[in-house]
Amino acid sequence: MQRRDLFRSAARAGLALGLAAAGRPLVALPGAGKTEIDDIGLMNTALALEHQAIWAYGLAGRSGLLSEKAKEVGIAFQGSHELHRDVLVDAVRRKGGAPIDAKKDYVFSVPLANEKDVLELAFTLEVGAARAYLSVVDRFHDRALSASAAKIMSDEVLHATVLRSVLGRDVVPTFGLIEN
Numbered sequence: 001m002q003r004r005d006l007f008r009s010a011a012r013a014g015l016a017l018g019l020a021a022a023g024r025p026l027v028a029l030p031g032a033g034k035t036e037i038d039d040i041g042l043m044n045t046a047l048a049l050e051h052q053a054i055w056a057y058g059l060a061g062r063s064g065l066l067s068e069k070a071k072e073v074g075i076a077f078q079g080s081h082e083l084h085r086d087v088l089v090d091a092v093r094r095k096g097g098a099p100i101d102a103k104k105d106y107v108f109s110v111p112l113a114n115e116k117d118v119l120e121l122a123f124t125l126e127v128g129a130a131r132a133y134l135s136v137v138d139r140f141h142d143r144a145l146s147a148s149a150a151k152i153m154s155d156e157v158l159h160a161t162v163l164r165s166v167l168g169r170d171v172v173p174t175f176g177l178i179e180n
Contacts, residue, residue, distance in 0.1 A: 039145055040097035042136045046149065047088040049129045051102035053081040056125055060118045070115060070166070074122070077159050084152045091145060116167070123163040130156035 057078035061071055092099040112118055133153035140146045165171045 039140050039142055040092055040095050042139060043088050043092045043095070043145065044097070044100045046132065046136065046152070047085060047092065047100055049125075049132055050081050050085040050088060051100075052106050053125055053129065054078055054085060055102065055106050056108070056121065057081065059112075060122065063112060063118060065112065065115050065118050067115060070119065073162065073166075077122070077126075080155050080159070084155065087148060087152070091148065095142075119163055119167055123160060123167060126156050126160040126163060130160055 057074045060066060060074050066074060089099040108121055110121055130153055133149050133156060137146050137149045137153060161171060
């Protein structure tokens with residue numbers, strides 16, 4: 001039982017980190033003793049992360065700070081996030097909900113003065129998204145949504161792994177410490 005509680009706490013912390021990276025409130029987290037989880041709310045929280053990633057990769061591509069290879073990878077990752085967005089928008093609508101819109105602008109609390117800064121930001125966003133999906137994958141009432149979230153999570157982990165490598169970090173970090 002203690003092990004399960006540890007994993008639950010880690011998952012909540014992961015979602016909190018992902019939401020914080022996206023500048024989103026923690027409203028998607030169920031409170032203590034709260035068992036009813038809103039699939040549409042969870043999907044819209046994930047959608048907020050996808051909107052932010054799309055915007056951030058677009059900004060990075062236009063910044064003039066990236067090498068051609070880094071820009072090429074960023075465009076590929078942006079395309080991946082656009083696919084995730086489309087899946088989530090469709091799922092929210094199929095559930096009878098209204099998908100949230102992207103913000104016009106996103107503000108990041110880190111300076112973007114060179115390629116390394118941009119890559120560090122992308123890495124932070126990818127890790128936050130991976131942790132957020134990990135946190136919610138088993139919370140959906142609709143198991144098909146859980147499967148979709150798990151597939152998207154694997155993309156986020158792949159993106160973070162590629163960025164770890166580009167940043168010169170060990171590609172296989174200690175389990176649970178991908179953000180280092």
